[in-house]
Amino acid sequence: MGLFAYLKDKFRKKDNSSDKETKLYDDGLKKQRNELSSKMNDLAKKAKKVNSSYFEQLEEILIEADVGVNLTLSLIEETIECAKKKKIDEPKLINELLIDALLKRYYDDSFDNHDITFRDDRCTVVLICGVNGVGKTTSIAKLGYRYQKQGKKVCFIAADTFRAAAVEQLEEFANRLNVPIVKGDNEEDPSSVIYRGLDYAISHGIDLALIDTSGRLHNKDYLMRELGKINRVIQKRIGTSADESFLVLDASTGQNGLEQAKSFLNTLPLTGLIVTKMDGTSKGGIILAINQEFHLPVRFIGLGEKMEDLTIFNLDKFLYSLLKEVE
Numbered sequence: 001m002g003l004f005a006y007l008k009d010k011f012r013k014k015d016n017s018s019d020k021e022t023k024l025y026d027d028g029l030k031k032q033r034n035e036l037s038s039k040m041n042d043l044a045k046k047a048k049k050v051n052s053s054y055f056e057q058l059e060e061i062l063i064e065a066d067v068g069v070n071l072t073l074s075l076i077e078e079t080i081e082c083a084k085k086k087k088i089d090e091p092k093l094i095n096e097l098l099i100d101a102l103l104k105r106y107y108d109d110s111f112d113n114h115d116i117t118f119r120d121d122r123c124t125v126v127l128i129c130g131v132n133g134v135g136k137t138t139s140i141a142k143l144g145y146r147y148q149k150q151g152k153k154v155c156f157i158a159a160d161t162f163r164a165a166a167v168e169q170l171e172e173f174a175n176r177l178n179v180p181i182v183k184g185d186n187e188e189d190p191s192s193v194i195y196r197g198l199d200y201a202i203s204h205g206i207d208l209a210l211i212d213t214s215g216r217l218h219n220k221d222y223l224m225r226e227l228g229k230i231n232r233v234i235q236k237r238i239g240t241s242a243d244e245s246f247l248v249l250d251a252s253t254g255q256n257g258l259e260q261a262k263s264f265l266n267t268l269p270l271t272g273l274i275v276t277k278m279d280g281t282s283k284g285g286i287i288l289a290i291n292q293e294f295h296l297p298v299r300f301i302g303l304g305e306k307m308e309d310l311t312i313f314n315l316d317k318f319l320y321s322l323l324k325e326v327e
């Protein structure tokens, strides 16, 4: 049995109707699923035989789904080789080989995901960074909501002191969730807000401190200096870098967004990615490209605007929801 057949079998056997998370993936990835599966199914139905033009069209479908050029080319190459070896030339089976190649890539990779591990000796510190507009503030609120529901004491640290609107937005969420927030005075140095915030968290027995940072990218050197300073302040206050440093990426900005976000890669010891707005794009392949480009695990995925719509990234659920309608 190929990997794709195995995945389908695994999910169909289970009664997933009561699994809230599976439903979240299913609803959130509807657009991507329609786009990718219907194109692959149409191609297989129309094709009389498999030739180089068939593979070119498959290539196009993957690139249009934002899978990324490098990954697409290597997947197609692998599929062609495997088809030759197994003497397979039926379009539907070729599609299956392609998906198997894709799945194999991700099962081989360290794409395994995990929740935030909470420390028991002091508060767990999570730093959130990313370009403006990607969904940092809302992701902080959603994380706060998630862990508050699990009984954790949460606080927000609003260190994006350059944008009054960002602080106000986080404050609104804090009020709504009844979470304490430490914020800066106008133009206060972000590092000083973080220092005060960590002091607050430690002295008030907070379990999870979520730090919002500025996403100004107009000057890369400036950004690097600023984030470097933030990292040093955290080290000074808690003895290590933040326990988790997440880079937030907006799935709907496609490959351009990824290029922009690369500036963050060398500025902080990042521990993972949060990919937001997956529900708002038809290009589901972006998550696959992200893993190839960033070599960092996707830890959380945003599948909608509601508080409960940010969830831990689960590779099986994601791939199954994305591909299950390919015949």
Ligand code: GDP
Binding pocket: 130, 131, 132, 133, 134, 135, 136, 137, 138, 139, 166, 169, 215, 276, 277, 278, 279, 280, 301, 302, 303, 304, 305, 309
């Ligand atoms: P920031 O500038 O990075 O802090 O971005 P915000 O948190 O203000 O988010 C920008 C917009 O994206 C807001 O309108 C959010 O509601 C929206 N948003 C964030 N995450 C998601 C998501 O997963 N799905 C959808 N549909 N919208 C999202």
